[in-house]
Amino acid sequence: MSFDTPGAGANNDHRPTITHRRNAQRDFEGNTMNEPVYAPSLPEIRVDAKEEIPVLDLGPYLAGEPGALDRLAEELRHALENVGFYFVMNHGIDQALIDGTFAAARRFFDELPLERKMARRFNQHNVGYEPIGGSVTRHSKINENNKPNQVESYFIKRDLPAEHPDVVAGVRFRAQNQWPEDLPGFREQCVAYAAAVERLGKSLVPVYARSLGLPADYFDKAFEEPMFTLRLSHYPQRPPQQEEDVFGIAPHTDTGFMTFLPFNEVAGLSIRLPTGRWVDVPGLPGSYLINSGDMLRRWTNDRFLSTPHRVINRSGRERYAIPFFMDCDIRWRMECLPTCLEPGQTPKYPPITYTEYMSWYRAQNYAAPPTDEASPAA
Numbered sequence: 001m002s003f004d005t006p007g008a009g010a011n012n013d014h015r016p017t018i019t020h021r022r023n024a025q026r027d028f029e030g031n032t033m034n035e036p037v038y039a040p041s042l043p044e045i046r047v048d049a050k051e052e053i054p055v056l057d058l059g060p061y062l063a064g065e066p067g068a069l070d071r072l073a074e075e076l077r078h079a080l081e082n083v084g085f086y087f088v089m090n091h092g093i094d095q096a097l098i099d100g101t102f103a104a105a106r107r108f109f110d111e112l113p114l115e116r117k118m119a120r121r122f123n124q125h126n127v128g129y130e131p132i133g134g135s136v137t138r139h140s141k142i143n144e145n146n147k148p149n150q151v152e153s154y155f156i157k158r159d160l161p162a163e164h165p166d167v168v169a170g171v172r173f174r175a176q177n178q179w180p181e182d183l184p185g186f187r188e189q190c191v192a193y194a195a196a197v198e199r200l201g202k203s204l205v206p207v208y209a210r211s212l213g214l215p216a217d218y219f220d221k222a223f224e225e226p227m228f229t230l231r232l233s234h235y236p237q238r239p240p241q242q243e244e245d246v247f248g249i250a251p252h253t254d255t256g257f258m259t260f261l262p263f264n265e266v267a268g269l270s271i272r273l274p275t276g277r278w279v280d281v282p283g284l285p286g287s288y289l290i291n292s293g294d295m296l297r298r299w300t301n302d303r304f305l306s307t308p309h310r311v312i313n314r315s316g317r318e319r320y321a322i323p324f325f326m327d328c329d330i331r332w333r334m335e336c337l338p339t340c341l342e343p344g345q346t347p348k349y350p351p352i353t354y355t356e357y358m359s360w361y362r363a364q365n366y367a368a369p370p371t372d373e374a375s376p377a378a
C-alpha cells in the first residue's frame, strides 16, 4: 500500500500516484492484476465536481414529450462514455419516501443492539446485516486497500414470498429477506422505496438502449424482473487520528447495471474521474446521482465506464446512505451488445449472468464468507 504524503513530488499537481501491485493475481476477467493501479493522494482534493458530473432533466422524458427520449439518450451516452456518473432531476420519486427510508436506516442501525443485527447476518444470498469491518475491498484494481471498510450495512433484495419457486428451490441470490423483528413499519418502508426506485430504473432502461444505438425496447426482456439490492449503510464518524488508508468504503467500482444514490445531506462520497483526479461529489438537493457498474461495462465491451468511487466520513456527523443497485434478470446472459463491437472485432469478455458475476465478486470481498453454504453465515 502506498499513499503519498501531501505535497510529495509529482503529486503536487493532484495527479494520482501510480503504484504496482506486489502479487500478480488473475481477476475474473482473466486480466492479471499487477498492472499499474492508481492510488489516491490524500488528504482530500476539494473540487466542486458539478462542472464535471452532468445533470440530466428527466421531466420531459417522463412526461412523454416527443423527441425527449432520444435527446436524453444522447446526454446519457455522453455521461456514461465520459464520466460514469450523472445526476437526474425531476425523477418523480416522492421526497417523503426518500426521507422515510433514510429514517428507517437510522432506526435500524441506532435502535437495534448489535446482537439483534447480528442475528440477521449477511448470508450467501447477499441479504442481511454486515457489521463494521465485515467487508474488505479485495477485488479492486484501483487501490491495494485491504483494511476492513468502516461501514455497517443492511442488504435487502426483492421481497420474495416463501412459496416463490426460486426460494423453494434455494436459488442463490433469490432467498427471502432477513427482516428484523420489532421494528414496526421498517419492512413496508423499505419495500415501498425499492418499488419506487425499481420503477424509475425500469423507465430508464429504454434510454440506455437508445444511448447505445439500439431499439428502445432492446432491454425490455432482460429487465422483466430486474435483480435489485437496497443497501442501508451507516458510516460512523472518522476518528481524527485514523490512518489515511482506512475508508468508509475503499475505492471500488460497483458491480451492476445502475446504482441510484439520492441526495445525501452528509458529504463523504468522492469519485475518480477518468483523468485520474479524485473529486468530492457535490450535494444537489432533490437529485439522484446514478452511476454505471462493472456488468454494464462488460456488456458494452468497455464502451460505458464503471467509475471508481469511495466514501470517507470526515463530516463530524454520523452518515447514512441508501444506495439502490439494479441489474437485469438473474438468468439473463449478458452478451456483448451488437453496437459495441467494431466490424471484425471480437468481444473482450465472455457472456455472463448475474449469478456468475456476483458469485465471483462475493468470494473476493467479504471478510468472513459463510462456512455453511446451505444456511446463513454465523
Ligand SMILES: O=C(O)CCC(=O)C(=O)O
Residues within 6 Å of the ligand: 231, 233, 249, 254, 261, 264, 269, 309, 310, 311, 321, 323
Ligand atoms: O455511501 C455512498 O454515498 C456510496 C456508497 C457506495 O459506493 C456503495 O455502497 O457501493
Ligand SMILES: [Fe+2]
Residues within 6 Å of the ligand: 252, 253, 254, 309
Ligand atoms: Fe459504490
